[in-house]
Amino acid sequence: MSLLDSSLWDVIVASFSPEIWKDLLGPIGETLYMTSISSLITLVLGLIIGILLTISNPDGLVPLKVSYTVSGWVINALRSLPQMIMIILMIPVARLIFGKSYGTNACIIAIAASCIPMYARIVESSLLEIEKGKIEAAKAIGSTNISIIFRILLPETLPSLIRGFTVSVITVLSMTALAGMFGAGGIGDIAVRYGYQRFQHDRLFACVYILIILVQLIQGIGNLVSKQILKTRNLV
């Protein structure tokens, strides 16, 4: 049903019809798959890079001025690429790895490439938030740098890291929708194919509902978990 020949109300009513939602089950699965795999990759690599950035900072545990500056440039360069350009850029890379240039897995690479630098920066700013005194105390106790990172730095900033990760997952989700345009499947694919190319606005609306619900859900879970941790620590 299209807004071109039907009223807004009719399109809204049609957007809740079972047949539309039946067709959406597969794409929802694809979107969830892309989002979770990309988020996982983003989490792991973003954390590692964020930690390295933080400790190589001139005021960090292991100051490495050159490496800090260079990695800063690389991250900024990657972050300055719009998501769509990143997807286009990553198509040949995906072809090298998977042997075909599009599809769900190919887009995961593009999404990760775009979101890892972002999450790395978020991790860095979360880790820099730690009170300097705690690091001092850990040093005075005679902790190795490894202990400081894994037993003090990460646990102390966990609530902030979780909030940052929530933001990243939502960015990943929105990027999966964009990746739909490039053959990645998922909700974005449905929105483009039916909503844009065939003017089936009822299907487009259904996609919008799903995205809204997913974002609310992700944000809600993120808030809940980080708040719960703060509560356990009696910090709220």
Next chain:
Amino acid sequence: MSTYLKITDLHKTFYPHGQPLKVLDGINLEVEKGEIFGIIGFSGAGKSTLARCINRLETSDSGSIELGGTDILKLSKKELLKERHRIGMIFQNFNLFDSMTVYQNIAYPLEVSGFPKSKIKERVQETAELVGLTEKLKAHPGALSGGQKQRVGIARAIVTNPDFIISDEATSALDPQTTMQILDLLKEINAKSGITILMITHELDAIRYICNRMAVLEEGKITESGLVRDIFENPNSKTGELFARVFKLLQNVELTHGSGI
């Protein structure tokens, strides 16, 4: 009595905004084994910098620091970590780890110093008992009062059985009554274990209450040192004089109000 800490001609210059700032300007200091030695000075005198040079949280430019016969400034990184297990440090802001329970905060130094795992629990409980925290072991620092937090700080500093404690303004964030309790605790620990304590503070009362000897730090120099009593009665430095005068003034105020300590 033998000398436990011996600092000789210690220098440290910072370069904030490129301009040199002499913070420690030839410090000479001797602290006897088993005593509680006070260092007093105004804000910015270099007290914290001096404290931080002792366990090398801060690098020194020149001079020497001998602690229990160890030349601190000559230690390798690895040796330094080991040495730090033998130096406890207490902070004004407590610097407890919020992600850990009180138990975990106290156990942490044992874990990183390679204390036998099977004995950690016993040692933590023993230490918690000494500082009066047995009831709070499962709590997180966020749920504690300032005084209780500092007790955790002290427990964390002494749990590895160090020979030396650096206390940098340990009571400055506490109310007078809690300050007394914490000072009593430090006194008790000192009496029990013979641990040497370097008490850095700008609170005269604190020094008078638990120190036998003290030094006055003024613009990066030790301007006088000796028995607390002598310095209070017959100060020989600007800072010492000022502190002594303020102290006498306060005493008079207390007398006229009829409420001495």
